[in-house]
Amino acid sequence: MGSPGGRCGSSSPAPARRRSAPRWRTSAATSPATASRAGRATTSSCACRNYARQNKAVTTLAVNKIEDCSEITEEVVLTVLRGVLNQYSSLQSEDGHWPGGYCGISFILPLMIFALHVTGSINDVLSSEHIREICRYIYNMQNEDGGWGTSTLGPSSMFGSCVNYATLRLLGEVPDEQNEGLSKGRAWILSHGTATAAPQWAKIYLSVIGVYEWKGNNPIIPELWMLPHFLPIHPGNFWGFCRMVYMPMSYIYAKRIVGPITPTIMAMREELYSVPYNKIDWDDARRSCCKVDMIYPPSWLQKVTMASLHKFVEPVFNMWPMNKIRQRALTNLMDHIHYEDENSNYIGLCPINKVLNMICCWVENPKCSGFKRHLPRINDYLWIAEDGMTSKVYSGCQSWEMAFIVQAFCSTGLTHEYGETVRKAYDFLKNSQVIQNCPNYKSFYRERSKGSWTLSNGENSWSIPDTTAECLKALLLLSKIASNDIGVPIKEERLYDAVDVLLAYTNKDGTLSSIETKRTTSWLEFLNPSESFRNIIVDEPHPECTSSLIQALVSFKEIYPGYRHKEIEKIIKSGALFIEKTQRKDGSWYGSWAVCFTYGTFFAIKGLVAAGRTYQNSSSIRNACNFLLSKQQTTGGWGENYLGCQVEEYVDNGRPHVVNTCLAMLGLLYAGQFELDPLPLYRAAKELINMQLDTGEFPQQEIVGNFNSSLFFNYPNYRNLYPIWALGEFRRRLLAKMG
Known part of the structure; x- marks a missing residue:
């Protein structure tokens, strides 16, 4: 079975670089052409x-x-x-959990390889077997037309094609006449606008490794973090995933970080474009995006804003004396990055901000303990299965799935036949609860976490409200249905902690968002600069999340009717009205978190x-x-x-x-x-x-x-x-x- 990378990525000899056609593809029966x-x-x-x-x-x-x-x-x-x-x-x-490949997003693994390349750490983390399996996976995910999708399920995109092509090249693959995969990949890129038509995130990643120029990027100014927090535009009010990714991105942009310019990088500067690299109009490239990737087109206001930042604001912050403000902003960002690293045990909220933070730590000091502690935790994200090695989209979804597995087992009326399985599941839920808050969390725009559950386990400290609701519900269900099989029950105080954190995460209108409370106005979504993703600025409430909240609170008050009774009743009532309103x-x-209407409708009904x-x-x-x-x-x-x-x-x-x-x-x-x-x-x-x-x-x-x-x-x-x-x-x- 596929299994986590674990700690298998210890220091190893330099892998042999392949200089011929890849020979580790799966058989023709399961190749991209026929799969x-x-x-x-x-x-x-x-x-x-x-x-x-x-x-x-x-x-x-x-x-x-x-x-x-x-x-x-x-x-x-x-x-x-x-x-x-x-x-x-x-x-x-x-x-007690059920392992699985929480995978499918095609640009995460390339970003990890880019970070390891820039920091000179590929051979410290990846063995030759790792590299072999990574290349095999990328080739197996290649579409029939030669490109790669942003997700493995989806059409070829400039984002997926550029970063996966570049990853293969960095790992030693050569686009010769025998390597059909790379040749077809390059042909797709050139026929769809070249790498100048990559969306924002891809341009940043390509700039970091040195195959795209920083002047071809729209600015991500770190000075936004210096604004008063009460302003809606302050990044501390943005959706957690958004701010934790754009925080290191803004540091990397401001520093104009570029990795070593190797012969492979120089070759890619020719391979990814249809005109000589030194002839590219980078200002025109800055405004370009492939049609396939353009899921969230910029508004005219955003275009004007970006042009103004690029032509006027960014140059000013790089000149004396305004560069002093830039330096203060970067120092402030590194304080936040170190806080995130330390409190997530260098796992990060997600693999994207984890590896971007790793690059920032390396730029600040290649010998610092923070960078060194980042390297072994790359393996928390690696996953190997029949089709090769890739990266998970998160450090796992163990707690999230466990909550539903418990509810599924309990629905059968057969828990007494699977006592050991149920007990281990119960122990996992108990052991995965976050039992303390991050220190000084309000100063770093975090919310309380004591009593919550993360999507994976308690190690990365990032509370997920609906996971917390579902895990609480699962524990309460087991305490009623399988009390003889669960062993030592969880302390009541920890159930109260779970309810307390749920109420803390509830929006004023009784709804629940995905990571934190909704902190800013919905109209700020017009700032979304990604081009490839929707709804990334504001942590809007969702019917599915609100449903999980209602179910957990109803289950809790049935057993503990006296605890914060009035608040719970009010939330249940207003949450139900929100669900009805969004029908x-x-x-x-x-459904925002799965495909799609059957999912959303099931949660809403429940x-x-x-x-x-x-x-x-x-x-x-x-x-x-x-x-x-x-x-x-x-x-x-x-x-x-x-x-x-x-x-x-x-x-x-x-x-x-x-x-x-x-x-x-x-x-x-x-x-x-x-x-x-x-x-x-x-x-x-x-x-x-x-x-x-x-x-x-x-x-x-x-x-x-x-x-x-x-x-x-x-x-x-x-x-x-x-x-x-x-x-x-x-x-x-x-x-x-x-x-």
Whole structure:
């Protein structure tokens, strides 16, 4: 099975550089020319089977296809559930979580290689085997047209193509007549506008390694951080991911950092452009962006602002005496960067800000302890599977997925049969809770974290509010359903801490955002300079996050009715109104964190039901059920295409998808629609049961994670946890009622 990079990246001899065509591609049967998009996942059934074999738990089921809904009995569903639960339990790690390849974004791994190249650390972190597997992965993710996408699921883009091409070159690959992959990659880049048409982030990355000029970039001025914090435009009020990425970016931009100019860099200066490098009009390049990458076009106001900053403001800050202000701004930024590094244990909020911070530390002092502590933590992000080695999009999603895995197990009514599995899951949740605040957190624009959970584990200290809500809910559920199997229960004080942090993260209108409270006005999104991503400036509230908040608070007050009762009741009421207000005319909700409308609608229904809405008393729930039923395919399943995230309309994928089918089933089950007409759920259950593999698991299909409406990645455990959950609820709510 694919496994984390762990600590396998210790110092090693310099890897041999390849000077011929790559010979480590997968076979033609699975090459980019013939592989389906479904194959581009980093945790497959084959990999999981290998891991289960290590645990001596490989099983083969006699899977019988269901021909008619009348064949679906409680015994059939129990057989399916036990099959997947047996296999799935064998995949649990010793610390209780389920490992998986949380991967799919194509520019993260290149940025890591760029950072290692600039700091001269490639051979300190990566062995020749690492390099071999990284190159194999990049070649395997290459599209048929020769380019690479920004995500592995998506068309070729200038962003993905430039940075992946450059990565292969930095790792020793040469575009000779034998290397078809590099030749096709270069051809795609040249035929779509050359690297001058790369979007903002790609231009910055290419500038750092020296194959693009800094004067071809729009300014990212560090002086913004010197403004009073009460101003809406202060970066401390921006979305956490945005400010933590643009903070080191502004330092790197102001310093005009460029890595060593090697023969490979000089060669790439010729390969990535259609005119000689010294003839490029960099001011024209600054305003250029490939059409495929232009997801968020700049407004006329932004164009004027950027031109003014480029022509007037930036030159002034580089002249005496204004350069004194620039230096103060950079010193201030490094204080923030060091704070982030120390409090995230050099993991960072995400891999992007982690490696950018690493570059900044190296520029400040190549021998400093901060830079040295960054290097081994590169391996926290590396992941290897059948298709090669890549980077995860985060240090993991262990806590996030664990919360849903627990709820899925509990839905089956079979937790007593999997006591050891449940106990280890419970221990993981207890051990992953953040138990203290970061020191002086308000001065660094952070919020309290004591009592929260991160997306991965407690080590990076970045609280994620909806993860906290789901983990709290999972702990409360286990305390009621599996109290004999969980071992030493968590202390009540830590549950109170979780509620306290949730209430602290709740916006004034009772909603929940993704990382922190909403700190600034929505109109500031016009400042978004990325060109490639939407909704990155303001941490807007989301129906899914608000739903998780409502569910957790309702579950908590059932057991602890006296704790902060009035505040909790007020939030539940206002949060439910927000969910109703954000419902679309067709009855759906847009899902911001997965693909897409089945996801958003499932969460919205569950939140409304927790707040007391029912199919009978809520038109929102009835309309949501009508929406889901209208999208059910003739086979009985549901399947959404990722393009729906971009166009913000439901796009049918033409075939059923395990996760979409389960989300729709769960939405209908929690809404109580089955009491009116159970047939749609029987049809869905038939389709889902027939998807089960002979290992007991469910197939890896197109990845379903979504970020900023434009980045797509894999939640590795969704394909198994959601079928467990959906069939568990189906058995408990419908079959038990009917039988």
